[in-house]
Amino acid sequence: MEYLIHLAILFSIYGILSLSLNLIVGYTGLPSVTHAAFYGIGAYAAAILLVSYGMNFFLALFAAIIISALVALLIGLILSKFDDDYYALASFGFNIIIFSIFLNWQGLTRGPLGIPGISKPVLFGLDFSSNLLFLILSLIFLAIIYFTARFIVNSSFGRVLKAIREDETALQVFGYNTLYYKLAIFVIGSAMAAVAGSLFASYITFIDPSSFWLMESIFILAIIILGGLSNLKGSLLGALFLILLPEILRFIGLPNELAAQMRQVIYGIILILLMLYRPQGLVGEYKL
Amino acid sequence: MDIVPQLILNSIIAGAIYALVALGFNLIYGATKFFNLAHGVVAAIGGYIVFYLSKTLGLNLYLSVATGVLLAGFAGYLLDKLIYLPLRRKKASNMILLVASLGAFTAIQAIIAIVFTSQFQTLSRNFGSQKIFEVSCPVALRSICYGVGGVITQTQLIIFISGMVIMGALVIVLKKTMFGKMVRAISDDEEVARIVGINTNKIIGYVFFIGSAIAGLAGILVGFDTGIEPTMGMNLLLKGVIASVIGGVGNIYGGVLGAFLIGFVENFGIWKISGEWKDAIAFAVLIVFLIFRPRGIIKK
Amino acid sequence: MKKIVTGIAVVLLIVVGIFAFNKKSDTVSKEPIKIGVILPLSGDAAFIGEAAKNSAILAKEGFKETKNDYELIFEDDQADSKKTVSAFRKLVDLDKIRAVGTGFAGPGNAIAPLSEKEKIIHFSIASDLNIAKNKKFVFNHWIKPENEAKVYIEKAKNQGLKKIAMLNTNQQGIIAVRDAILEEDPTLFILKDELIAPQEKDFRTNIIKAKNNGADSFLLMLLPGQLVSAVKQIREMNIKVPITSVESFEYDQEAVPLLEGEWYVTAADPSSDFTLKFKERFNSLPQPGSAYAYDVIRMLITSFEEGGNNENVAKTLSGMKNFPGVTGALSVDEEGNIDSRAVVKKITGGKFVEVK
DSSP states (O other): OHHHHHHHHHHHHHHHHHHHHHIIIIITOOOOOOHHHHHHHHHHHHHHHHHHHOOOHHHHHHHHHHHHHHHHHHHHHHHTTOOHHHHHHHHHHHHHHHHHHHHHOHHHHOGGGOEEOOOOOEETTEETTSHHHHHHHHHHHHHHHHHHHHHHHHSHHHHHHHHHHHOHHHHHHTTOOHHHHHHHHHHHHHHHHHHHHHHHHHHHSEEOGGGGSHHHHHHHHHHHHHHOTTOHHHHHHHHHHHHHHHHHHHHHTOOHHHHHHHHHHHHHHHHHHHHHHOTTTTTOSOOO | OOHHHHHHHHHHHHHHHHHHHHHHHHHHHHHHOSOOTTHHHHHHHHHHHHIIIIIISOOOHHHHHHHHHHHHHHHHHHHIIIIIHHHHHTTOOHHHHHHHHHHHHHHHHHHHHHHHOSOOBOOOSOSSOSOEEEEEOOGGGHHHHTSSEEEEEHHHHHHHHHHHHHHHHHHHHHHHSHHHHHHHHHHHOHHHHHHTTOOHHHHHHHHHHHHHHHHHHHHHHHHHHTOBOTTHHHHHHHHHHHHHHHHOTTOHHHHHHHHHHHHHHHHHHHHHSOGGGHHHHHHHHHHHHHHHOTTOSSOO | OHHHHHHHHHHHHHHHHHHHHHGGGOOOSSOOEEEEEEEOOSSTTHHHHHHHHHHHHHHHHTOOSOSSOEEEEEEEOTTOHHHHHHHHHHIIIIIOOSEEEEESHHHHHHHHHHHHHHTOEEEEESSOTTTTTTOSSEEEEOOOHHHHHHHHHHHHHHTTOOOEEEEEBSOHHHHHHHHHHHHHOGGGEESTTOOBOTTOOOOHHHHHHHHHTTOSEEEEEOOTTHHHHHHHHHHHTTOOSOEEEESGGGGOGGGGGGGTTOEEEEESOOOHHHHHHHHHHHSSOOOTTHHHHHHHHHHHHHHHHTOSOHHHHHHHHHTOOSEEETTEEEOBOTTSEEOOOEEEEEEETTEEEEOO
């Protein structure tokens, strides 16, 4: 049972990550490959505040969101000058730079030693250290983010985003300040990623840079492509599928050394097949 | 052996490796206009083929290298025929091709790890018997050179020479041969080239072969210089891409120039700042270029 | 389409659920005692994980007659703490393990609070000595970085080295030793703040920096692959000063011939007996941590043989003194850590020989 609860918690965290990236990539058409960086900023901010300053989790979470949003503002501003291939490439670059900071700014992050002993959330005396309670907490956050995303998507703001994805120039002709919209959604998405990061840090109680490197960004991108870009339910589905896949492989009885590499092979092949035969993903509407 | 001349030599060697990767990448980009992320992994394929043939089976070194280069080229050709061509036929966007190439990269790298294990391997069989060349500063320039000179190994010399030779050969092929003209036509406008009667798919197939073969060579040479491991493709690719973008994507000279620039910035950078920031420096340079000079150093 | 997809999702959930509940109904009278071993069996640290796995197997095979049956269940975590937690959950909930072994500080740190809570004996192999602190069920086996640091500094001073250039990989075990060494005596070292990225193979500029700053020797703490490249590059540049290390020399086969005559510090003797047995059985050299894994499994099985529930076994383990391990005579201290001696060795005739 605990095993399933654990998987469900991971699902909530990755669900938040895929929903938030989908807002940026699927709905607005910005090919961002740097989501793991904000996931990491959220995690590290929360971890440092929780461990070094004994801050309450929810306060730390709030701080993590703000920090992540500020960094996103800066990076988003720079990224907005590019389109398509160059956008992806530059965002790649930012992910690597931020990862380098996690790894090398030892004074702040302890580098490869990581930050252990991160505490579980406490609210009005209710201690969330039981996994079941933590699951409920993460599901609540997942729900909040899901409904926020749905609200954004169905609003007029959301319609502008989709229009930007389809034809940005046309919108500019009509007088829309597309830069503002692109920046706004990038910041919002990144702030949401920070929520996932803080939850992750508190759940595993230990973080180190390896959880936030480039492949993680690519992994999240793969989730939303699989599930279907610009489809919120699709993102959740994709997250579910990709969380369960390694666990199922575990049971098939492949020799362990092969299992993880096989997983990579399967991811790669899934991506290729998806692109060839179903670029809109399982339930999506938008083809890259 | 003194600092600045040796640093310059180091930068040139690093630059030469990146240049080899950038040359192949640029060739393919020029013809197909998308970022082929699988380019890195064909370099690894080249290295591993040579490892298998030369070290495991004990075949003749030159034969192994030639086979490695050819098989790497063939791998690239297959990727095109099996994945990219069908996608192009469906009028897939660049992002789809990018993601598909990412999938290919992920899968192939994992397959290499399954077959050969993740362990680091070296290609050279004999140590210490590498010839080492002293590069001396010409007396006339000694005042600028801060000293006598530096050291370079045989492998590194080969890397540098290959880089220059291949660049030269590519330029000649592209300018003087019929094939080259067709490639350039496709780079300029694929639709028009097709209308004019060029069999674009066949030519693109050859371009993939040549570009990937060059990448394979890069992987093999890096293997001799430092060694091989399944993840080597990623780093080579990233640096090659940065070099290409800085120099101007699709531009042969530009890619080489960009490669040497990165080589210099990296090495002189870590002379002043600590070594661990090497990658961050390279990407920061990329972003700076993207902001201020997105078309690259050499305007097309 | 949506129906099909939702259908797939439900099926997947059911499949996992079935496995989850299925295992619970296993009722056999003489159940083997299951020991979970979570290691990086793929990914960058796979070469360490695979060797450790083999050592564990070797250790278990070494027990000919035991009161209980033992089963080792291996899971892959790629040294990624969240995957370690997943593996732990599966091993505890589905396989009903009574003990677990983990490698590296991240995984160890992530699992320790969980094992303590669930009363699973947890033996970690990691350079973080706080993992076992204040936990009854958690133990850690790794040489204290301070021990290696002290021995290294002593030998360095003894050899008259004053400007040792450090080339260290930014990896947790290595950083722990580096910090300990610098704490002991920072004045002997230059390039102290330089760190090398784990994938880096080109050290030429770092080497020139060292030479430029007047280095009289090198301290290389690098991963296999990096070590051989660094040594090659140092020699290619005609730099003939001593090259020293803590541990790294024993794990890079290709570098050994180039390091003839050089000294280094390592945890007491993974006895050559162990290395030979390992080589015979698996046709490869053990890696960092392999000898520790061997001893950990032996200590676990020995403790379980004494009988009792997990509380008793934990007590037995905490009381162990002078256990004959291949990493020396092992005693568990009050914090649950096992210490080992550090020694100086020299590469002589291509072999690792202890220097008295």
